[in-house]
Amino acid sequence: MRGVPVRHQGQPHVLYVGRDITEMKRAEAERAELGEQLRQAQKMEAIGQLTGGIAHDFNNILQGILGNLVLAEERQAELGDDRLGRYLERARLSSQRARDLIQQMLTFSRGRGGERRPSSLAGLAREALKLLRSSLPATLELRTELDDALPAVAADPVQVEQVLMNLCINARDAMDGAGVIDVRVRDAEYGRATCASCRQRVAGRFVELAVRDTGTGIEPRVLDRMFDPFFSTKQVGKGSGMGLATVHGIVHQHGGHVLVESAPGKGAEFRVLFEWPTGVAPAARERDAKTRKGAAAPARLAGRVLVADDEEVIREFLVDLLGGWGLEVVACADGEEARDAFAGDPQSFDALVTDQTMPRLTGLQLAKLVTRMRPGIPVILCTGYGEDLKPRELEAAGVRTLARKPIEPQQLRQLLGAALPTGNKAPT
Numbered sequence: 001m002r003g004v005p006v007r008h009q010g011q012p013h014v015l016y017v018g019r020d021i022t023e024m025k026r027a028e029a030e031r032a033e034l035g036e037q038l039r040q041a042q043k044m045e046a047i048g049q050l051t052g053g054i055a056h057d058f059n060n061i062l063q064g065i066l067g068n069l070v071l072a073e074e075r076q077a078e079l080g081d082d083r084l085g086r087y088l089e090r091a092r093l094s095s096q097r098a099r100d101l102i103q104q105m106l107t108f109s110r111g112r113g114g115e116r117r118p119s120s121l122a123g124l125a126r127e128a129l130k131l132l133r134s135s136l137p138a139t140l141e142l143r144t145e146l147d148d149a150l151p152a153v154a155a156d157p158v159q160v161e162q163v164l165m166n167l168c169i170n171a172r173d174a175m176d177g178a179g180v181i182d183v184r185v186r187d188a189e190y191g192r193a194t195c196a197s198c199r200q201r202v203a204g205r206f207v208e209l210a211v212r213d214t215g216t217g218i219e220p221r222v223l224d225r226m227f228d229p230f231f232s233t234k235q236v237g238k239g240s241g242m243g244l245a246t247v248h249g250i251v252h253q254h255g256g257h258v259l260v261e262s263a264p265g266k267g268a269e270f271r272v273l274f275e276w277p278t279g280v281a282p283a284a285r286e287r288d289a290k291t292r293k294g295a296a297a298p299a300r301l302a303g304r305v306l307v308a309d310d311e312e313v314i315r316e317f318l319v320d321l322l323g324g325w326g327l328e329v330v331a332c333a334d335g336e337e338a339r340d341a342f343a344g345d346p347q348s349f350d351a352l353v354t355d356q357t358m359p360r361l362t363g364l365q366l367a368k369l370v371t372r373m374r375p376g377i378p379v380i381l382c383t384g385y386g387e388d389l390k391p392r393e394l395e396a397a398g399v400r401t402l403a404r405k406p407i408e409p410q411q412l413r414q415l416l417g418a419a420l421p422t423g424n425k426a427p428t
Helices: 022-079 081-107 123-135 157-174 243-254 284-293 311-323 336-346 363-373 389-394 411-417
Strands: 002-008 011-018 115-120 140-146 151-153 178-195 201-213 259-264 268-275 304-308 328-332 352-354 381-385 401-404
Touching: 011 336, 022 081, 022 311, 081 123, 115 123, 115 157, 123 140, 123 151, 123 178, 123 201, 151 157, 151 268, 157 178, 157 201, 157 243, 157 268, 178 259, 178 268, 178 363, 201 311, 243 259, 243 268, 304 336, 304 363, 311 328, 328 336, 336 352, 336 363, 352 363, 352 411, 363 381, 363 389, 381 411, 401 411
Parallel strands: 140 178, 304 328, 304 352, 352 381, 381 401
Antiparallel strands: 002 011, 115 151, 178 201, 201 268, 259 268
8 A cells, every 4th residue: 555645626635556466475475485495406406416425435335344244243153252242233233224324314315205115013123122222221121022923014114213213212201210111013903093193093903013101191282282293391402392293204104003092190102003914814924933933044055256346345245255155256346347357258157246336337337248248147236326227227237136235145145046047046
């Protein structure tokens, strides 16, 4: 509105002019929002480029550490030094957490969901609790009931660990230093329940991860708001209010739900429900458990494997590891050296294990040359940063398997066992 002084019929007046600027303001707000989205996208792209740039080197370092720790654990088992075994196990667990964290950084920087794979909730809980114990005061008792016979669920291991850690830390804070935390993984069936965070009706059979404490319980007024971002009943500086909000986000991304049971003065229990895997009958659990328990030790492998990696520590590790499995290993420091070694006698090699990022020739280029000389030879491509490798490219290059660094020795053994000619396979 604008007012202009005027005289009308000899008297002083004010002429007001009104203009509707709703559309203009809306357009300005949209431009500001688009500008903010662009800045955010540019920031995330920069983070993605930075993270991707360090991922290869970081994962190579971890591969050397993690691989040699596994070899050291095998030698320690022969010596029978239990204390040394505990030290090595802690170092291995820390290396695995570092590996998972760099993958989580890559996932975050690209705005994608976590990498879900068939995972044992009991196994994930057991590994996470080993690290959690050190953060709990000695006056707190941690009890577990983890059913290893349950079927695997499709889940991102790092995110499941984050859910468990958040729930256990909340339980710790609710008990003010003294009490009991019960962690259970079990099967559960509900006829009619209500999710505490999304309010949807829940019914059916689930694999359940439950955390119960003997603390003060949750007040009714808090129950309705506890999953809200930044809502916290803790003192300033003691909590961000994002713990349960994170739990809500992760669980519902996995298609699950959260049930809460609590009363003032009687503690609280959080039950995270994961869908029972399709096609897995409950009766199969005991049979699967017996099969795992009675599985024989893996047989020795046989064959000649060409290894290409520009990191000396990884080459040395792979020579020791694969040699210990009964394989003959030819290790090369770059793609050209590996190409020349293979060209000398293509029929003498049974498989190729190659890094992707190498000088002179990449792993993908090496795979193309090798499969051109000998079509059908199994190729395992290892990379710490392979998000830009498309399935069509891998197939065209003859790559049978893409493995993320740092690769677990047992996983590599299974891949080689499946790739080597019949008669050389190790049971998986």
